[in-house]
Amino acid sequence: MDEMPQRIAPSTDRTAAARLLGCAPHDVGYCPRCQGLTHRYGRHAQIICPACRAAQAPPGEPPASTSTASAQPPNSPRR
Template sequence: MDDQLARIDPTTDPSTAAVILRCMPNQVGPCPRCQGLTARCGPNAQVVCP
């Protein structure tokens, strides 16, 4: 099965996005490529979406 996440809409609450991304809410930020939410820092950081 595909492990890649779908784009998380930027209007999503950071706490909800953090649960999906398995990170802390303060680590959530926009992807520079698609503007969807991603884990911008921390151990699960993925600054740019796949």
């Protein structure tokens, strides 16, 4: 069974948090829900931290993917 992601405390060093999150230190920022550290800026950023995303997922479902979704629905016309 998968473990639930843990919140990264805001007192954690940015470089250490970046290693845990798989991003650059300058891409690390605060989660607006829990104020923990998350991959907030840059490519593939997630504003909500992995712990908050996992907590909001319904029981029995895997946590939300870390990939970013397209801004347009699949059936919308491209401009």
